[in-house]
Amino acid sequence: MAIKRFLKLYVVICVGILCFPLLGLINTTSGAEVTGNELVNLSVDQSLVAVNDGQHDWNSWSSVENASDVNPGSHNIVLASNTAESHAKAGAESASHQTEVTGAVATALEDFLELAKYGKAIHVMAMLMVGFGFLMVFVRRYGYGAVTATYIAVSIVIPYYMFLKRMGIFGEPAELKMDRLILAEFCAASILIATGAFLGRLKMSQYIIMALIFVPSYMLNEWIMLDNGMGIIPKGQLIDTGGSIVIHQFGAYFGLGVIVRMTTSEDFNKKIESDKISNQFSMLGSMMLWIFWPSFCAAPAEISRMPIAAVNTILSLCGATLATYIASTMIRKKIAIEDMANATLAGGVAIGSSCAHTTPQASLILGVIAGVLSVIGFAIIQPRVQKALKGIDTCGVHNLHGMPGMLGGLAAIFIAENVVPGLQIKGVFITFIVAWITGLAAGTVVSLFGYRKDSYNDAVEFIVEEEHH
Structure with missing residues (x-):
């Protein structure tokens, strides 16, 4: 009876162990080697490209809307000055937003790598x-x-x-x-x-x-x-x-x-x-x-x-x-x-x-x-x-x-x-x-x-x- 109980216990353990490899699956790409830091930087750069593209579209649209504000022939100098200040402020906000996105992506990737290491652990x-x-x-x-x-x-x-x-x-x-x-x-x-x-x-x-x-x-x-x-x-x-x-x-x-x-x-x-x-x-x-x-x-x-x-x-x-x-x-x-x-x-x-x-x-x-x-x-x-x-x-x-x-x-x-x-x-x-x-x-x-x-x-x-x- 002791042997049978021991066998049943071991079978249960073995069935549970079969699930462990699922936690350790990590897709790796062939070709040039990519280190952990490079992986983070690569993903961050890709995110920044997307953000910059979006910002470029936003600036283009904004400049068209306010074309009269920066017209050299315009007599509304105060309005043009305010528009320049608003552009500078928008640029600063854009840079701040990019920094936040960079930090968020880096944190997310770090968390992902920690989770991947859990499979090995x-x-x-x-x-x-x-x-x-x-x-x-x-x-x-x-x-x-x-x-x-x-x-x-x-x-x-x-x-x-x-x-x-x-x-x-x-x-x-x-x-x-x-x-x-x-x-x-x-x-x-x-x-x-x-x-x-x-x-x-x-x-x-x-x-x-x-x-x-x-x-x-x-x-x-x-x-x-x-x-x-x-x-x-x-x-x-x-x-x-x-x-x-x-x-x-x-x-x-x-x-x-x-x-x-x-x-x-x-x-x-x-x-x-x-x-x-x-x-x-x-x-x-x-x-x-x-x-x-x-x-x-x-x-x-x-x-x-x-x-x-x-x-x-x-x-x-x-x-x-x-x-x-x-x-x-x-x-x-x-x-x-x-x-x-x-x-x-x-x-x-x-x-x-x-x-x-x-x-x-x-x-x-x-x-x-x-x-x-x-x-x-x-x-x-x-x-x-x-x-x-x-x-x-x-x-x-x-x-x-x-x-x-x-x-x-x-x-x-x-x-x-x-x-x-x-x-x-x-x-x-x-x-x-x-x-x-x-x-x-x-x-x-x-x-x-x-x-x-x-x-x-x-x-x-x-x-x-x-x-x-």
Whole structure:
């Protein structure tokens, strides 16, 4: 009965999600690129042409009506003077009217662009709640915990990030507009990535503490990478449109830093169980992420580059999917569903940095490389990393987000336009250091509140159906 209820709930969610793409449809024209400001100016200029045409007709009609007033032979000098003054006054009123029209058009276009960004923001929110949430329910007895942790993390991180931005804690104070909401969602995505590393081994209250620690840590690194924080990387010089470095790499290595402090010896003896149904739900979460990933990468791009960013992301995901199938079959002799649910997304992770600055061919190739690297990570590298760290990476975030994120950040040097190689390398290195140190610190703080008694078990904190039988 529990499974049937769960299936019905998921079907309802999926039907609702089908409506989201309708909110994100934006018509783009081919030909020369048009930036957001140029789009506003173009529409304003067109409006002014219409206004000027109308004003020209009005002045012509007025001059004909009062022709006698300005006749050189006329003796009515006072009347002619009054007419000249009225013309000057009309011209001033016309200029004022044009200014008002310009402002109104600019405001309307700005509102339209904000509404268009809302479509992208909803796509990203679908990734957070449905995509990440169900991707992590592969742990058979920790499905409730996985989706609840997702709810809690997102609900804390988004308002916390936006209010800290508004206060100017890192960088200049910023208005709470759609751009800030999208950046807050990116922060939420990063903590969900980190959560995948220690999933199932924290108490639910500890997820709250972790979220409160994570946001300032993430914003510190974001400030350094994107806003010339501490004068390390000039603003706008790091190529990382879709967050391969700032979002994925940071979240992965923050999570790995936490597991060093939050993994007990009993956890190594506890098997992470999954079954056919939990893996199928995880696969559906993966597909939801796959569908909306182009919006994730394109959301922060310039308007003129959004289409190519989305296309490049799709091609990279396609390359990773095909490479995952081939690599999983070759390495494991059979297809592993964990590879198909995770490594297929590595293309979206890797293309993030250069999605708006590279070619479709390079995107496809990068996706293939990322897919193979991720499968090798799950099949070969992960056991060695866990042994070295003495920690358990529950969801394998190092394989899906850590290594592909670093790959994407460094690959931008070779496949993206206008890249400063030294700054790109510096960005990858500094992000790793900041994420690792803050992750270790967060793990140390959270460990002070104790350890979970029975890992990967909903019954410790949730009312489960078995308790009623």
